[in-house]
Amino acid sequence: MDSAVESGEVTLKLREVRAATGLSLSKAAELTGVSKAMLGQIERGESSPTIATLWKIAKGFQLPLSALIGPASLRDPADERLFRTVTFPGSIKVKIVFPFDPMLGAETFHVTLAPGQSYESAAHASGVTEEVFVLHGALEILRDGDWVPLRTGQGLRFAADLPHGYRSGAEGAAFLNMHHYPQQTGLPV
Amino acid sequence: MDSAVESGEVTLKLREVRAATGLSLSKAAELTGVSKAMLGQIERGESSPTIATLWKIAKGFQLPLSALIGPASLRDPADERLFRTVTFPGSIKVKIVFPFDPMLGAETFHVTLAPGQSYESAAHASGVTEEVFVLHGALEILRDGDWVPLRTGQGLRFAADLPHGYRSGAEGAAFLNMHHYPQQTGLPV
DNA sequence: ATCCGATGTGCGTTATAACGTACAAGTGGA
DNA sequence: TCCACTTGTACGTTATAACGCACATCGGAT
Secondary structure (H helix, E strand, O other): OHHHHHHOOOOOOHHHHHHHHOOOHHHHHHHHOOOHHHHHHHHOOOOOOEHHHHHHHHHHOOOOHHHOOOOOOOOOHHHHHOOOOEEOOOOOEEEEEEEEEOOOOEEEEEEEEOOOOEEEEOOOOOOOEEEEEEEEEEEEEEEOOEEEEEOOOOEEEEEOOOOEEEEEEEEEEEEEEEEEOOOOOOOOO | OHHHHHHOOOOOOHHHHHHHHOOOHHHHHHHHOOOHHHHHHHHOOOOOOEHHHHHHHHHHOOOOHHHOOOOOOOOOOOOOOOOOOOOOOOOOEEEEEEEEEOOOOEEEEEEEEOOOOEEEEOOOOOOOEEEEEEEEEEEEEEEOOEEEEEOOOOEEEEEOOOOEEEEEEEEEEEEEEEEEOOOOOOOOO
16 A cells, blocks of 8 residues: 555665665565565555564674664765754754664764853753863863863764753854764664 | 564663654654654664654654664773874874773874885774774775775775775875774674 | 552453465576 | 576455543542
């Protein structure tokens, strides 16, 4: 039915993965423990698999679960241009360098602060870690209640599930900001 | 039934996420378009959701899909990858910006290439992803047999489990090099 | 105390995911 | 050519995901 296709905002890369390994549906079925009929339906978008069966498939192919989910993220740099640009309330300029990848659990932003500009961020979800690498200018980062000074070429890694903030010096600042979300690549059992 | 628990090798973090936002099942149902009965069953592990409904949930909570998947299982940090200083053949200059963190599965290097210098790397372990962000100069990256040109401020993400390489232009280059290691399934081939 | 709204869970029905088998088309081989 | 084999898809059945509704429980307010 087309309902599956229409509902599928999630595009599964099963066919690509299987094609990459050169396996037939039968062998893939034997390898994963999922019937080849079902594998075929999933590939054609006629069926929306359970995460249980999706896990079987991932395990059979010895891949992380996220390798089957979502758009292919290992792409040429052309793709990276059309990713959204985020603008935060404080009107800091944020460009996306590396979009979020569920397989990596990471994304990277390019942030520009005007001279003397500051931005405070509320606590993120639990387990989130941020890394900051200063490209230009000088920067101070509020971490654990202290403002840590950073110069160009310096980096700082800190837990982002606490309130934190950034403020630039008199010359402004530009920095890379990597967000790491807790690894989700599940383990069997 | 414990059959659900047993079959569910994937544990979902729905309950934690919902608790973190302080939402009730009813409001979560209204927000996501998934019935609260089903949400409850999923939380208790009595039902293995379809990726379609899992996607609804993630979208309702405005979270990446991976935020719901998988046990944030604690991997033992016993990893031999804890080297602090890296020296590659060809005498490329490599400084460690962010050391390897087993929780993140990531590390970041600062690499400097002399003008015209090149370095080719063999394939890394399966599933390793690299990200490169050019700080100074111009760079070309060998990926899938093609040399991809990058200028200052540009980035490239690619799978590092294939042979790849870097070479600088006439002015040399400096770039950040992030390595992302996946969590292993542990199954031998 | 009784009401009230909200919480999360159990039940019966419907939709559909998943299976096993059977089938049509394609590929070589002798 | 005929045959043995593999490819992927179609069919009928079973298991279960997902729904709507009803129920028990817990607070807070009156």
